[in-house]
Amino acid sequence: MTDDTPWLDAHEQHAWRSWLAVRAELSPVLNRELQADVDISLSDFDVLVQVTESDEGRVRVAALAEALRWDRSRVSHHVTRMSRRSLVVREECDDDGRGAWVVVTPEGRDAIERAAPGHVRAVRRLVFDALSPDEVRTWAALTDKVLARLRADEA
Amino acid sequence: MTDDTPWLDAHEQHAWRSWLAVRAELSPVLNRELQADVDISLSDFDVLVQVTESDEGRVRVAALAEALRWDRSRVSHHVTRMSRRSLVVREECDDDGRGAWVVVTPEGRDAIERAAPGHVRAVRRLVFDALSPDEVRTWAALTDKVLARLRADEA
DNA sequence: GCAACTTAGGTGACGTGTCAACTATTCCCC
DNA sequence: GGGGAATAGTTGACACGTCACCTAAGTTGC
Numbered sequence: 001m002t003d004d005t006p007w008l009d010a011h012e013q014h015a016w017r018s019w020l021a022v023r024a025e026l027s028p029v030l031n032r033e034l035q036a037d038v039d040i041s042l043s044d045f046d047v048l049v050q051v052t053e054s055d056e057g058r059v060r061v062a063a064l065a066e067a068l069r070w071d072r073s074r075v076s077h078h079v080t081r082m083s084r085r086s087l088v089v090r091e092e093c094d095d096d097g098r099g100a101w102v103v104v105t106p107e108g109r110d111a112i113e114r115a116a117p118g119h120v121r122a123v124r125r126l127v128f129d130a131l132s133p134d135e136v137r138t139w140a141a142l143t144d145k146v147l148a149r150l151r152a153d154e155a
Numbered sequence: 156m157t158d159d160t161p162w163l164d165a166h167e168q169h170a171w172r173s174w175l176a177v178r179a180e181l182s183p184v185l186n187r188e189l190q191a192d193v194d195i196s197l198s199d200f201d202v203l204v205q206v207t208e209s210d211e212g213r214v215r216v217a218a219l220a221e222a223l224r225w226d227r228s229r230v231s232h233h234v235t236r237m238s239r240r241s242l243v244v245r246e247e248c249d250d251d252g253r254g255a256w257v258v259v260t261p262e263g264r265d266a267i268e269r270a271a272p273g274h275v276r277a278v279r280r281l282v283f284d285a286l287s288p289d290e291v292r293t294w295a296a297l298t299d300k301v302l303a304r305l306r307a308d309e310a
Numbered sequence: 311g312c313a314a315c316t317t318a319g320g321t322g323a324c325g326t327g328t329c330a331a332c333t334a335t336t337c338c339c340c
Numbered sequence: 341g342g343g344g345a346a347t348a349g350t351t352g353a354c355a356c357g358t359c360a361c362c363t364a365a366g367t368t369g370c
Binding site: 311312313314315316317318319320321322323324325326327328329330331332333334335336337338339340 | 341342343344345346347348349350351352353354355356357358359360361362363364365366367368369370
């Protein structure tokens with residue numbers, strides 16, 4: 001690893017620091033608000049979105065993992081924790097004896113319904129109120145480019 | 156909490172999903188590369204940057220917390236873990252009997268020097284290679300706006 | 311029809327992050 | 341100078357994430 005690596009130039013460094021800061025500061029705020037409102041975490045919220053968005057109100061573990069880009073192990077642990085709090089339950093899968101459904105409970109449905117409006121409000125307040133409609137489009141386009149690069153690299 | 160909340164429009168939703176995806180996918184990759192290269196985590200790296208950038212090679216816990224926007228408790232736990240691996244040590248502070256210095260060790264210095272070039276290369280590869288110089292500036296400006304909004308809200 | 315392989319998911323150990331409570335010092339101000 | 345408030349930092353409990361490994365069920369090919 002010889003050091004022929006160009007360090008980041010001033011603009012890149014600026015962009016990078018700014019990204020790191022938003023990254024470090026945004027989620028904790030959203031998390032705390034969710035926790036205070038409805039006593040669920042951002043991760044719980046994300047899982048509940050996936051599960052409730054499917055008709056049937058149930059999703060396979062692998063599908064959940066792919067949608068959230070979590071690994072299966074993380075999904076499994078998280079589902080265990082959520083089912084301890086009765087937000088979801090596991091059910092076995094008839095089609096595939098190895099498989100498992102993650103099924104939302106009435107409590108889970110209730111939680112996400114109570115959480116969603118406040119969460120959306122918070123996202124709007126913390127992010128989109130800072131940007132004009134044009135800026136939102138630009139920001140999305142650039143973030144997409146980074147995402148595409150990232151996914152190309154992972155493959 | 157009446158539901159007079161406008162849901163996100165299509166562009167906002169797009170931006171938000173894209174942000175979430177980058178957020179979820181970028182750090183794990185950087186983390187794994189650091190871990191594989193030099194066996195330190197991104198958090199270790201961030202702490203080491205702060206500590207080695209100060210002359211003296213030492214920083215107060217509170218200063219570290221503010222620079223990284225971590226809470227003191229997190230800093231304290233992390234320093235404990237890092238000192239178990241001899242990357243830093245705690246030293247008591249003469250000026251202020253309550254205080255503590257976090258001091259980088261030769262091992263810590265060595266680790267970050269070995270880690271930095273690869274890490275920069277990874278950031279460049281995963282992020283900046285996706286964007287033109289102009290786009291980097293635009294992206295930074297927009298991220299800054301969000302950051303400013305976020306910080307205004309926290310206060 | 312059975313051995314080798316792949317896939318779905320779970321588990322345990324351990325590192326990480328958060329919150330609330332605690333101790334020890336310093337500050338302030340009477 | 342002494343007593344209460346603020347500040348620096350640590351700790352313990354517990355939620356979260358990752359890795360390596362495990363089991364059980366499905367798949368393939370002979």
